Amino acid sequence: MTPLLSIQDLALEFNTFDGSYKAIDHVNLDLMPGETIGLVGETGCGKSVLTRAAFGLVPTPPANITSGSVKFEGREILNLSPAEQRAMRGRDVAMIFQDPMTFINPVFKVGTQLVDAVRAQRRGQVSKTEARDIALAMLDKVHLPNPVRQFESYPHQLSGGMRQRVLIAMALMAEPKLLIADEPTTALDVTIQAQILDLIAELVEDMGISLIMISHDLGVVAQNCGRVAVMYSGQIVEDAPVKQIFDAPCHPYTKGLLGAVPHPLHASEGLKEIPGTLPNLYRPPTGCRFADRCTHATAACSVKRVEQITVADDHRVTCTLFADQHVDA
Amino acid sequence: MSLETSSKNNGLMDKRSNRISVLAPVSEVDRFREYRRMWATFRKSYSSMAGLFIVATFLILAAVGPSIVPFPEDALGSIHLERKLQPPDATHWFGTDEVGMDIYSRVVVGARTTLWIGVTITGIAILIGVPLGLLAGFGNIWVRESIMRVTDVFLSIPGLILAIAIVGALGPGILNAMIALSLVWWPGYVRLVQSKVLSIRNETYVEAARSIGASDFRIIFLHILPNCMSPIVVKASMDMGMAILGAASLGFLGLGAQPPYPEWGAMISIGKNYLPDWWWYTLFPGLAIYFTVLGFNLLGDGLRDMLDPKQRS
């Protein structure tokens, strides 16, 4: 079966005054139709850049994609023209972002923006009234209270949670095949967070679309995704089904992340932090990028580039510790 | 013009650089690196470099002008009717005027007049405006309101009109024109400094300084003024150009420098009567004004991009 999305060997750097900042380092990631995957890692590890770059949303320059390919339904998309990329974004791939206020245009009515989006997504083949009906139906689907009234509202008149619902509606109106949710709840109140996450899960399930959920919160990902990819400083260090990640994490960084999540039953055990800071990506280390902070690091870790190793069915790790556990999936 | 505002300020990059600047303590090395970055920003932009070049040329001419021009005696008025209104040639590069004075000499010597005018007007405006701005930022509500409302009134009328009113009262002349322009120029600095004070006053580090008992005086000189420096420098560079333009305008109207004083605006006010046949009389002084003002504007833009990339006109 062809993956819906297949990122192979993708590398990207930003050219700045201080040199080139290697933000994404030869990343591989496959996503099957209907699969839901969580992309986790700390701020600045490249998870947002990775997904944006894959769909041509990182401005080049300053960014520069130095290698790799991104295939959507088997079709290479990195070398599409801007117009083709735009068409694909509207139709096949939808995105929702972290801060709903900054992603919604402050000076246009919610309804105007939704109608515009519907008509753009369907290449202008629907009339304004039809577009309005589609948009209203979608607002209903995201459980926005009183959609007809909100249609005439301006974004600043809506609460954060309502704005995020509007953005979700906007994203899903096109009935895309893939939804990318980039920290969709980080900027919201805790009570609203759960509602929005439930909503996303419900819609993804209903509409049968694939999901990439970007988050720095393992808990969020565990609830909503079938698979988890852990990113560290521009690389995917571990990639496995969610159960595997929680029950049998391999990479020391994944273990560290799990140690930093409060356990609901054993709260008294306290949290463990991961010592050290992120490596300097203007001059990244030759070997493992986590070696400096890793308690299991050996001399071998810093010598050469660490390759991705398949340790179990659908479970890949980028760590020298597992060099001898390689299995052919 | 922010010539360097490209898409390099990508949101993702911003977050990272902020993090770094928060973590890193300011050391000598960082400061040196900061200067190097500023200079690189400045040098990379052709227009900033062009501005620097023009201003440097202008300053050199203002310094040595009278001693390098071919007919220095023409600068302050001498009459050679036998060579009046001659077109530009090898001897008189910019031609001669109605009494035979060499226009090239007068334009070059005019650079010193112009520099003097620009520096005086901008200088007086800063000397009045900055202290008033600090006072308005730090004073109690009465002080602040009275200063700011007077400033508002001054800003409510186009500067040139008020300057004409003042010259009308004092009488035409270059000194009175400079007084008039200085009197209409300071309110801009009050606004600038006052708003800067208000924003900095509530910054955490100023609150912290205050909480350990630093005096207002100390806070002004240690925290506020250094932070105001870049916008003041940028504004002063821009204002040099605008003040020169203003003084030339008054000269043109016959309210500023009086002929035969070597001032570009006053030269044009006579030269315009000799258009179109004796075009050089008007063309060259005008070009001199244009390039000088352009130079200061470009320099100001370059300084702004270099010192304070976030601030825009």
Next chain:
Amino acid sequence: MGQLILRRLVFMVFMLIGLMAIVFAISNIAPGDPARLAAGPDATNEMVEQIRVERGLDKPLVSRFVVYLTNLATGDFGTSLHTKRAVFDDLARYFPATLELVVLSISFAVLLGVPLGMLGAVFQNKVPDQTIRFIAVSGVALPMFWLGLMLQWYLSLEWDLFPLGGRLGIMTPRPENITGMYTVDALIQGDFRAFREAFWHLVLPSLALSLPALASIIRVNRAEMLETLNKDYILNAQAQGIGPFRVVSAYALKNAILPTLAIIGLRFGWMLGGTVLVESVFDFPGVGLYATKAAVNSDFDPIVAVTLVLGASFMLVNLIIDLAYALLDPRVRSQI
């Protein structure tokens, strides 16, 4: 909304009184004896004293100011020494001309400046942008009066495309006075020939007058467009597949135009100041030329009156700009 306008208008009256106080103070600290100036060079001492008493110049400054304000309020702006007419009548004659000139100039500046700034941002650092930036940088530095002279020299004297100056040709009959603006009056009366000619006389002066403002509008709008185009909501609109034309000309422009509006208001002040220069160059009988002649003749009543009228116009324009802000930005609208 109505309340806001009313509040602003009341505030404006106070600002104008403040403005008058400043100008009045200036006129009275000036060297020279206003009574003697008014009496003329040949007057005897008795005549000067008589004028001093007639005009209340022997009273203290504050009470004179109050009298002056009361006169203003009743429409008495004094008498001009150099036209020998009531200043109010002079203003009624000259102000419409200036208004015509300034309205055409600001229209030039906005209608050209906003699209050019947008174009510059879209084609950032490409050839169109470089050209537009050159115009923007030069425009602010060009002395308006010199530009006017150069336009006159080339377009009027060399190529004979435009009239040299004035408001209408000497032989053309004036349209009947309704608003005082020749173009408007001619249109109202259906006199298209007079309209064409009046408009033709306005083109060069308003071009010269609009260039600095045009240049700053281009600069600011370009910078704001660049900043807006990097905003998240633009990314999102693009992510929906909304076409580049709509994204730029609606989604981005409506946000970028807000800061541009502020600069339009400010530059309107430059323009009002510039009328003194442009009207001198083109011998255009408006309040700018009137004020210049008055200043040269130390004729103070007209100067004060022009200051007042131009100050009031500037404040009114800024009020209109603020209302436009509210119209365009729903966040501002909901606060008033």
